[in-house]
Amino acid sequence: MTDATYPTLSYPMRRTCPFEPPPGYAELRERPTISKVRLPTGALAWAVTRYRDVRAMLADPRFSSDMRHPGFPVLYEHQVPAPEFSTSLIGMDAPEHTIARRAVAGEFTVQRLRRLRPRVQEIVEEHVERILEGPRPVDLVRAFADPVPLMVICELIGVPYADRDFFLKISSTVMNAPSPEEGGRAMVELTDYLDALVGDKERDPTDDVIGRLAARPGEPGVPGHKDLVGMAFMLLMAGHETPANIIALGTLLLLEHPDQLAALRADPARTPAAVEELLRYFTIAEIATSRVATEDVELGGAVIRAGEGALALITGANRDPDQFARPDEFDIGRGNHHHVAFGFGGHQCLGQHLARLELQIAFDTLFARIPGLRLAEPVEALRFKDEAINYGVFELPVTW
Numbered sequence: 001m002t003d004a005t006y007p008t009l010s011y012p013m014r015r016t017c018p019f020e021p022p023p024g025y026a027e028l029r030e031r032p033t034i035s036k037v038r039l040p041t042g043a044l045a046w047a048v049t050r051y052r053d054v055r056a057m058l059a060d061p062r063f064s065s066d067m068r069h070p071g072f073p074v075l076y077e078h079q080v081p082a083p084e085f086s087t088s089l090i091g092m093d094a095p096e097h098t099i100a101r102r103a104v105a106g107e108f109t110v111q112r113l114r115r116l117r118p119r120v121q122e123i124v125e126e127h128v129e130r131i132l133e134g135p136r137p138v139d140l141v142r143a144f145a146d147p148v149p150l151m152v153i154c155e156l157i158g159v160p161y162a163d164r165d166f167f168l169k170i171s172s173t174v175m176n177a178p179s180p181e182e183g184g185r186a187m188v189e190l191t192d193y194l195d196a197l198v199g200d201k202e203r204d205p206t207d208d209v210i211g212r213l214a215a216r217p218g219e220p221g222v223p224g225h226k227d228l229v230g231m232a233f234m235l236l237m238a239g240h241e242t243p244a245n246i247i248a249l250g251t252l253l254l255l256e257h258p259d260q261l262a263a264l265r266a267d268p269a270r271t272p273a274a275v276e277e278l279l280r281y282f283t284i285a286e287i288a289t290s291r292v293a294t295e296d297v298e299l300g301g302a303v304i305r306a307g308e309g310a311l312a313l314i315t316g317a318n319r320d321p322d323q324f325a326r327p328d329e330f331d332i333g334r335g336n337h338h339h340v341a342f343g344f345g346g347h348q349c350l351g352q353h354l355a356r357l358e359l360q361i362a363f364d365t366l367f368a369r370i371p372g373l374r375l376a377e378p379v380e381a382l383r384f385k386d387e388a389i390n391y392g393v394f395e396l397p398v399t400w
Protein backbone atom coordinates (compact mmCIF):
# COMPACT_ATOMS: atom_id res chain seq x y z
CA MET A 1 0.00 0.00 0.00
CA THR A 2 1.47 3.35 -0.96
CA ASP A 3 0.79 6.92 0.07
CA ALA A 4 -0.30 7.55 -3.50
CA THR A 5 -3.10 5.00 -3.05
CA TYR A 6 -4.19 6.39 0.28
CA PRO A 7 -3.39 10.06 0.76
CA THR A 8 -2.61 11.36 4.24
CA LEU A 9 -5.70 13.25 5.37
CA SER A 10 -5.56 16.16 7.81
CA TYR A 11 -7.26 16.15 11.20
CA PRO A 12 -9.46 17.77 12.48
CA MET A 13 -11.73 17.46 9.44
CA ARG A 14 -14.55 19.86 8.61
CA ARG A 15 -18.17 18.75 8.43
CA THR A 16 -19.74 19.57 5.08
CA CYS A 17 -23.25 19.09 6.51
CA PRO A 18 -24.06 20.06 10.12
CA PHE A 19 -25.75 16.70 10.72
CA GLU A 20 -23.09 14.44 9.22
CA PRO A 21 -19.55 13.57 10.28
CA PRO A 22 -16.82 14.89 7.98
CA PRO A 23 -16.76 12.73 4.83
CA GLY A 24 -13.12 11.76 5.51
CA TYR A 25 -14.25 9.48 8.35
CA ALA A 26 -16.02 7.10 6.00
CA GLU A 27 -13.05 7.28 3.64
CA LEU A 28 -10.69 6.24 6.43
CA ARG A 29 -13.05 3.53 7.67
CA GLU A 30 -13.23 1.95 4.22
CA ARG A 31 -9.46 1.59 3.86
CA PRO A 32 -8.20 -1.98 4.47
CA THR A 33 -6.12 -0.90 7.48
CA ILE A 34 -6.02 2.06 9.89
CA SER A 35 -3.90 4.94 8.61
CA LYS A 36 -2.23 8.10 9.84
CA VAL A 37 -3.58 11.63 9.66
CA ARG A 38 -1.69 14.91 9.90
CA LEU A 39 -2.40 17.11 12.93
CA PRO A 40 -2.18 20.94 12.94
CA THR A 41 1.12 20.63 14.88
CA GLY A 42 2.54 18.82 11.82
CA ALA A 43 2.77 15.53 13.74
CA LEU A 44 1.19 12.32 12.42
CA ALA A 45 -1.23 10.21 14.46
CA TRP A 46 -3.16 7.01 13.75
CA ALA A 47 -6.84 7.56 13.02
CA VAL A 48 -9.04 4.70 14.20
CA THR A 49 -12.58 4.86 12.83
CA ARG A 50 -14.02 1.34 12.79
CA TYR A 51 -16.30 0.49 15.72
CA ARG A 52 -14.51 -2.70 16.71
CA ASP A 53 -11.05 -1.09 16.47
CA VAL A 54 -12.16 1.94 18.52
CA ARG A 55 -13.50 -0.30 21.29
CA ALA A 56 -10.35 -2.47 21.22
CA MET A 57 -8.16 0.63 21.46
CA LEU A 58 -10.08 2.27 24.31
CA ALA A 59 -10.12 -0.94 26.35
CA ASP A 60 -6.38 -1.56 25.89
CA PRO A 61 -4.15 -0.54 28.83
CA ARG A 62 -1.18 -0.20 26.47
CA PHE A 63 -2.61 3.16 25.43
CA SER A 64 -2.00 6.09 27.76
CA SER A 65 -4.17 9.16 28.36
CA ASP A 66 -1.21 11.24 29.58
CA MET A 67 -1.25 14.44 27.52
CA ARG A 68 2.21 15.37 28.72
CA HIS A 69 3.73 12.31 27.01
CA PRO A 70 5.81 13.65 24.08
CA GLY A 71 4.02 11.36 21.59
CA PHE A 72 0.50 12.32 22.71
CA PRO A 73 -1.50 13.51 19.68
CA VAL A 74 -2.34 17.03 20.87
CA LEU A 75 -3.97 19.16 18.20
CA TYR A 76 -2.36 22.40 19.33
CA GLU A 77 0.75 22.72 21.50
CA HIS A 78 -1.08 24.98 23.95
CA GLN A 79 -3.47 22.13 24.81
CA VAL A 80 -0.74 20.44 26.86
CA PRO A 81 -1.53 21.47 30.41
CA ALA A 82 1.17 23.50 32.15
CA PRO A 83 2.91 21.58 34.97
CA GLU A 84 0.99 23.53 37.64
CA PHE A 85 -2.36 22.17 36.36
CA SER A 86 -3.71 18.84 37.51
CA THR A 87 -5.24 16.90 34.61
CA SER A 88 -7.45 14.95 37.00
CA LEU A 89 -9.02 11.63 35.90
CA ILE A 90 -9.05 12.23 32.18
CA GLY A 91 -5.23 12.47 31.90
CA MET A 92 -4.39 9.66 34.31
CA ASP A 93 -3.49 6.01 33.68
CA ALA A 94 -4.07 2.85 35.72
CA PRO A 95 -3.37 2.03 38.48
CA GLU A 96 -3.57 5.64 39.78
CA HIS A 97 -6.57 6.33 37.55
CA THR A 98 -8.49 3.29 38.84
CA ILE A 99 -7.96 4.30 42.47
CA ALA A 100 -8.83 7.96 41.85
CA ARG A 101 -11.94 7.07 39.86
CA ARG A 102 -13.14 4.71 42.57
CA ALA A 103 -12.92 7.54 45.10
CA VAL A 104 -15.48 9.63 43.19
CA ALA A 105 -17.49 7.08 41.17
CA GLY A 106 -20.03 6.55 43.98
CA GLU A 107 -21.25 10.12 43.48
CA PHE A 108 -22.29 9.42 39.87
CA THR A 109 -24.06 6.06 40.01
CA VAL A 110 -27.60 5.60 38.65
CA GLN A 111 -28.89 5.00 42.19
CA ARG A 112 -27.23 8.12 43.56
CA LEU A 113 -28.45 10.30 40.72
CA ARG A 114 -32.02 9.06 41.09
CA ARG A 115 -32.23 11.29 44.15
CA LEU A 116 -31.34 14.25 41.97
CA ARG A 117 -34.25 13.73 39.55
CA PRO A 118 -36.82 15.99 41.30
CA ARG A 119 -34.31 18.85 41.52
CA VAL A 120 -33.31 18.50 37.85
CA GLN A 121 -37.00 18.49 36.92
CA GLU A 122 -37.51 21.66 38.95
CA ILE A 123 -34.55 23.42 37.32
CA VAL A 124 -35.80 22.46 33.85
CA GLU A 125 -39.37 23.62 34.65
CA GLU A 126 -38.12 26.99 35.95
CA HIS A 127 -36.22 27.62 32.74
CA VAL A 128 -39.11 26.59 30.50
CA GLU A 129 -41.40 28.85 32.54
CA ARG A 130 -39.07 31.78 32.02
CA ILE A 131 -38.95 31.09 28.27
CA LEU A 132 -42.76 31.06 28.10
CA GLU A 133 -42.95 34.37 29.95
CA GLY A 134 -40.26 36.03 27.83
CA PRO A 135 -40.17 37.54 24.35
CA ARG A 136 -40.13 35.51 21.11
CA PRO A 137 -37.98 34.43 19.42
CA VAL A 138 -35.56 33.33 22.09
CA ASP A 139 -32.09 31.85 21.82
CA LEU A 140 -32.55 28.37 23.29
CA VAL A 141 -28.81 28.03 23.96
CA ARG A 142 -28.72 31.06 26.28
CA ALA A 143 -32.15 30.50 27.79
CA PHE A 144 -32.08 26.74 28.30
CA ALA A 145 -29.29 24.54 26.93
CA ASP A 146 -26.45 26.39 28.69
CA PRO A 147 -27.99 27.34 32.05
CA VAL A 148 -29.80 24.06 32.89
CA PRO A 149 -26.75 21.73 32.98
CA LEU A 150 -24.60 24.49 34.47
CA MET A 151 -27.00 24.95 37.37
CA VAL A 152 -27.22 21.16 37.90
CA ILE A 153 -23.45 20.61 37.99
CA CYS A 154 -22.87 23.70 40.17
CA GLU A 155 -25.31 22.42 42.78
CA LEU A 156 -24.01 18.86 42.58
CA ILE A 157 -20.34 19.68 43.03
CA GLY A 158 -20.85 22.72 45.26
CA VAL A 159 -19.80 25.67 43.10
CA PRO A 160 -21.81 28.93 43.44
CA TYR A 161 -24.21 29.28 40.49
CA ALA A 162 -24.19 33.03 41.13
CA ASP A 163 -20.83 33.06 39.31
CA ARG A 164 -22.36 31.50 36.18
CA ASP A 165 -21.48 34.33 33.82
CA PHE A 166 -17.84 33.91 34.76
CA PHE A 167 -17.97 30.11 34.15
CA LEU A 168 -19.76 30.50 30.83
CA LYS A 169 -17.18 33.01 29.63
CA ILE A 170 -14.30 30.77 30.70
CA SER A 171 -15.75 27.59 29.19
CA SER A 172 -16.50 29.29 25.92
CA THR A 173 -12.91 30.62 25.79
CA VAL A 174 -11.37 27.24 26.68
CA MET A 175 -13.59 25.15 24.37
CA ASN A 176 -13.93 27.28 21.26
CA ALA A 177 -10.36 27.30 19.95
CA PRO A 178 -9.22 30.77 21.03
CA SER A 179 -5.65 32.01 20.79
CA PRO A 180 -3.28 29.99 23.01
CA GLU A 181 -2.77 33.06 25.23
CA GLU A 182 -6.49 33.61 25.80
CA GLY A 183 -7.11 29.90 26.47
CA GLY A 184 -4.20 29.77 28.94
CA ARG A 185 -5.38 32.90 30.77
CA ALA A 186 -8.92 31.54 31.09
CA MET A 187 -7.58 28.28 32.58
CA VAL A 188 -5.47 30.17 35.11
CA GLU A 189 -8.43 32.39 36.08
CA LEU A 190 -10.75 29.46 36.73
CA THR A 191 -8.01 27.48 38.52
CA ASP A 192 -7.35 30.43 40.87
CA TYR A 193 -11.08 30.74 41.57
CA LEU A 194 -11.44 27.00 42.31
CA ASP A 195 -8.23 26.96 44.34
CA ALA A 196 -9.82 29.43 46.78
CA LEU A 197 -13.16 27.60 46.77
CA VAL A 198 -11.55 24.19 47.47
CA GLY A 199 -9.51 25.83 50.26
CA ASP A 200 -12.77 27.03 51.86
CA LYS A 201 -14.29 23.55 51.60
CA GLU A 202 -11.20 21.96 53.16
CA ARG A 203 -11.53 24.27 56.16
CA ASP A 204 -15.29 23.96 56.35
CA PRO A 205 -16.58 20.92 54.34
CA THR A 206 -19.91 21.33 52.57
CA ASP A 207 -22.43 18.62 51.61
CA ASP A 208 -21.63 18.34 47.89
CA VAL A 209 -19.25 16.27 45.72
CA ILE A 210 -16.17 18.46 46.21
CA GLY A 211 -17.03 19.20 49.85
CA ARG A 212 -17.40 15.49 50.65
CA LEU A 213 -14.04 14.71 49.01
CA ALA A 214 -12.42 17.63 50.88
CA ALA A 215 -13.67 16.06 54.10
CA ARG A 216 -11.76 12.80 53.44
CA PRO A 217 -8.12 13.95 53.13
CA GLY A 218 -5.53 11.20 52.93
CA GLU A 219 -7.95 8.37 52.04
CA PRO A 220 -6.78 6.14 49.13
CA GLY A 221 -7.51 7.83 45.82
CA VAL A 222 -9.03 10.93 47.40
CA PRO A 223 -7.35 13.83 45.62
CA GLY A 224 -5.10 16.19 47.55
CA HIS A 225 -5.66 19.94 47.25
CA LYS A 226 -4.16 20.48 43.77
CA ASP A 227 -5.89 17.40 42.30
CA LEU A 228 -9.18 18.37 43.91
CA VAL A 229 -8.93 21.74 42.18
CA GLY A 230 -8.24 19.83 38.91
CA MET A 231 -11.24 17.58 39.51
CA ALA A 232 -13.54 20.54 40.25
CA PHE A 233 -12.27 22.17 37.03
CA MET A 234 -12.99 19.09 34.96
CA LEU A 235 -16.38 18.34 36.48
CA LEU A 236 -17.49 21.92 35.99
CA MET A 237 -16.33 22.05 32.35
CA ALA A 238 -17.27 18.50 31.28
CA GLY A 239 -20.46 18.56 33.32
CA HIS A 240 -21.81 21.65 31.66
CA GLU A 241 -20.49 21.96 28.12
CA THR A 242 -21.32 18.55 26.70
CA PRO A 243 -24.94 18.26 27.84
CA ALA A 244 -25.48 21.89 26.79
CA ASN A 245 -24.33 21.12 23.25
CA ILE A 246 -26.43 17.99 22.92
CA ILE A 247 -29.55 19.68 24.32
CA ALA A 248 -29.29 22.36 21.62
CA LEU A 249 -28.33 19.97 18.80
CA GLY A 250 -30.93 17.42 19.88
CA THR A 251 -33.70 20.00 19.91
CA LEU A 252 -32.68 21.10 16.44
CA LEU A 253 -32.57 17.55 15.11
CA LEU A 254 -35.97 16.65 16.55
CA LEU A 255 -37.51 19.83 15.14
CA GLU A 256 -36.07 18.82 11.77
CA HIS A 257 -37.72 15.36 12.09
CA PRO A 258 -41.34 16.24 12.95
CA ASP A 259 -42.58 12.66 12.50
CA GLN A 260 -40.14 11.33 15.09
CA LEU A 261 -40.84 14.27 17.39
CA ALA A 262 -44.57 13.50 17.16
CA ALA A 263 -43.88 9.86 18.05
CA LEU A 264 -41.86 10.99 21.06
CA ARG A 265 -44.54 13.39 22.25
CA ALA A 266 -47.17 10.68 21.90
CA ASP A 267 -45.14 8.27 24.01
CA PRO A 268 -42.52 9.76 26.38
CA ALA A 269 -41.48 6.22 27.31
CA ARG A 270 -39.50 6.42 24.06
CA THR A 271 -37.34 9.32 25.31
CA PRO A 272 -34.47 7.24 26.77
CA ALA A 273 -34.04 5.47 23.41
CA ALA A 274 -34.29 8.79 21.55
CA VAL A 275 -31.54 10.25 23.77
CA GLU A 276 -29.24 7.31 23.03
CA GLU A 277 -29.86 7.78 19.31
CA LEU A 278 -29.10 11.50 19.56
CA LEU A 279 -25.87 10.77 21.40
CA ARG A 280 -24.86 8.26 18.72
CA TYR A 281 -25.91 10.45 15.84
CA PHE A 282 -23.97 13.56 16.87
CA THR A 283 -21.10 12.16 18.99
CA ILE A 284 -20.03 15.63 20.06
CA ALA A 285 -16.98 14.92 22.27
CA GLU A 286 -14.29 13.21 20.28
CA ILE A 287 -10.97 14.83 21.18
CA ALA A 288 -11.22 13.25 24.66
CA THR A 289 -10.57 9.78 23.27
CA SER A 290 -7.02 10.47 22.06
CA ARG A 291 -4.20 8.27 23.36
CA VAL A 292 -0.50 7.47 22.99
CA ALA A 293 0.80 3.89 22.72
CA THR A 294 3.20 2.84 25.48
CA GLU A 295 4.07 -0.45 23.73
CA ASP A 296 3.77 -1.72 20.17
CA VAL A 297 0.13 -2.62 19.55
CA GLU A 298 -1.41 -4.44 16.59
CA LEU A 299 -4.67 -2.80 15.69
CA GLY A 300 -6.85 -2.56 12.62
CA GLY A 301 -4.37 -4.34 10.37
CA ALA A 302 -1.36 -2.19 11.33
CA VAL A 303 1.16 -1.89 14.17
CA ILE A 304 1.03 1.24 16.29
CA ARG A 305 4.56 1.69 17.63
CA ALA A 306 5.32 2.61 21.23
CA GLY A 307 5.32 6.42 21.48
CA GLU A 308 2.94 6.98 18.55
CA GLY A 309 -0.29 8.87 18.99
CA ALA A 310 -3.69 7.42 18.10
CA LEU A 311 -7.13 9.03 17.82
CA ALA A 312 -10.18 6.91 18.57
CA LEU A 313 -12.59 8.71 16.27
CA ILE A 314 -15.81 7.76 18.04
CA THR A 315 -17.84 9.86 15.60
CA GLY A 316 -16.74 7.50 12.83
CA ALA A 317 -17.28 4.40 14.97
CA ASN A 318 -20.85 5.46 15.73
CA ARG A 319 -21.60 5.55 12.00
CA ASP A 320 -19.91 2.23 11.20
CA PRO A 321 -22.30 0.17 9.00
CA ASP A 322 -20.79 -3.04 10.40
CA GLN A 323 -22.26 -2.10 13.78
CA PHE A 324 -25.29 0.04 12.96
CA ALA A 325 -27.78 -0.69 10.18
CA ARG A 326 -28.50 2.49 8.12
CA PRO A 327 -25.92 4.34 10.27
CA ASP A 328 -26.54 7.78 8.75
CA GLU A 329 -30.26 7.67 9.49
CA PHE A 330 -31.56 9.31 12.65
CA ASP A 331 -34.07 6.80 14.03
CA ILE A 332 -35.39 6.99 17.57
CA GLY A 333 -36.75 3.49 17.12
CA ARG A 334 -33.28 2.03 16.60
CA GLY A 335 -32.85 -0.86 18.99
CA ASN A 336 -29.04 -0.81 19.04
CA HIS A 337 -27.81 1.58 21.74
CA HIS A 338 -24.28 0.22 22.00
CA HIS A 339 -22.76 3.49 20.82
CA VAL A 340 -19.41 4.83 21.99
CA ALA A 341 -20.45 8.49 22.40
CA PHE A 342 -19.37 8.29 26.06
CA GLY A 343 -16.15 6.51 25.13
CA PHE A 344 -15.39 2.94 26.20
CA GLY A 345 -13.14 1.18 28.72
CA GLY A 346 -11.69 2.57 31.92
CA HIS A 347 -12.18 6.24 31.03
CA GLN A 348 -15.76 5.88 29.85
CA CYS A 349 -17.66 9.03 30.82
CA LEU A 350 -18.08 9.33 34.56
CA GLY A 351 -21.04 11.67 34.10
CA GLN A 352 -23.01 9.57 31.60
CA HIS A 353 -25.91 8.78 33.93
CA LEU A 354 -26.16 12.42 34.90
CA ALA A 355 -26.11 13.44 31.24
CA ARG A 356 -28.86 10.94 30.41
CA LEU A 357 -31.01 12.16 33.30
CA GLU A 358 -30.64 15.79 32.24
CA LEU A 359 -31.25 15.12 28.56
CA GLN A 360 -34.33 12.97 29.14
CA ILE A 361 -35.94 15.53 31.46
CA ALA A 362 -34.93 18.45 29.24
CA PHE A 363 -36.47 17.04 26.03
CA ASP A 364 -39.60 15.63 27.69
CA THR A 365 -40.37 18.89 29.46
CA LEU A 366 -39.43 21.24 26.65
CA PHE A 367 -41.58 19.51 24.02
CA ALA A 368 -44.50 18.87 26.39
CA ARG A 369 -44.65 22.43 27.74
CA ILE A 370 -44.05 24.23 24.43
CA PRO A 371 -46.05 22.23 21.88
CA GLY A 372 -45.63 24.79 19.12
CA LEU A 373 -41.85 25.03 19.44
CA ARG A 374 -40.19 25.67 16.08
CA LEU A 375 -37.02 27.15 14.61
CA ALA A 376 -37.11 30.91 14.15
CA GLU A 377 -34.37 30.80 11.49
CA PRO A 378 -33.52 28.30 8.76
CA VAL A 379 -30.82 25.72 9.53
CA GLU A 380 -28.58 27.35 6.90
CA ALA A 381 -28.45 30.54 9.03
CA LEU A 382 -27.16 28.74 12.15
CA ARG A 383 -23.51 28.82 13.18
CA PHE A 384 -22.09 25.47 14.21
CA LYS A 385 -19.05 24.86 16.43
CA ASP A 386 -16.97 23.35 13.66
CA GLU A 387 -13.63 24.22 15.18
CA ALA A 388 -14.39 23.78 18.85
CA ILE A 389 -13.26 20.96 21.13
CA ASN A 390 -16.88 19.76 21.37
CA TYR A 391 -19.36 20.03 18.51
CA GLY A 392 -22.45 22.17 18.99
CA VAL A 393 -24.40 25.15 17.76
CA PHE A 394 -23.64 28.69 18.98
CA GLU A 395 -27.23 29.98 19.00
CA LEU A 396 -30.59 28.31 18.40
CA PRO A 397 -33.32 30.91 17.82
CA VAL A 398 -36.73 29.36 18.42
CA THR A 399 -40.28 30.56 18.66
CA TRP A 400 -43.72 28.98 19.31
Ligand code: HEM
Nearest residue numbers: 089090238239242243285288289342343347349350351355
Ligand atom coordinates in the same frame (compact mmCIF):
# COMPACT_ATOMS: atom_id res chain seq x y z
C1 HEM B 1 -23.79 14.27 26.58
C2 HEM B 1 -22.89 14.57 27.45
C3 HEM B 1 -21.51 13.98 27.55
C4 HEM B 1 -20.71 13.40 26.60
C5 HEM B 1 -21.04 13.17 25.12
C6 HEM B 1 -19.47 13.02 27.26
C7 HEM B 1 -18.41 12.36 26.65
C8 HEM B 1 -17.31 11.86 27.31
C9 HEM B 1 -16.30 11.02 26.70
C10 HEM B 1 -16.27 10.59 25.23
C11 HEM B 1 -15.41 10.69 27.67
C12 HEM B 1 -14.24 9.72 27.53
C13 HEM B 1 -12.89 10.32 27.64
C14 HEM B 1 -11.76 9.32 27.46
O1 HEM B 1 -11.94 8.24 26.91
O2 HEM B 1 -10.65 9.65 27.84
C15 HEM B 1 -15.83 11.34 28.89
C16 HEM B 1 -15.16 11.30 30.09
C17 HEM B 1 -15.55 12.00 31.21
N1 HEM B 1 -16.70 12.73 31.39
FE1 HEM B 1 -18.17 12.97 30.03
N2 HEM B 1 -19.54 13.37 28.57
C18 HEM B 1 -20.76 13.96 28.80
C19 HEM B 1 -21.25 14.45 30.00
C20 HEM B 1 -20.54 14.52 31.17
C21 HEM B 1 -21.05 15.07 32.41
C22 HEM B 1 -22.44 15.65 32.64
C23 HEM B 1 -20.04 14.99 33.31
C24 HEM B 1 -20.09 15.46 34.74
C25 HEM B 1 -19.99 14.76 35.75
C26 HEM B 1 -18.91 14.34 32.66
C27 HEM B 1 -17.69 14.04 33.25
C28 HEM B 1 -16.71 13.26 32.66
C29 HEM B 1 -15.49 12.85 33.35
C30 HEM B 1 -15.12 13.19 34.78
C31 HEM B 1 -14.76 12.07 32.43
C32 HEM B 1 -13.40 11.43 32.66
C33 HEM B 1 -13.55 10.04 33.14
C34 HEM B 1 -12.23 9.33 33.31
O3 HEM B 1 -11.23 9.74 32.71
O4 HEM B 1 -12.19 8.35 34.07
N3 HEM B 1 -19.26 14.08 31.36
N4 HEM B 1 -17.01 12.03 28.64
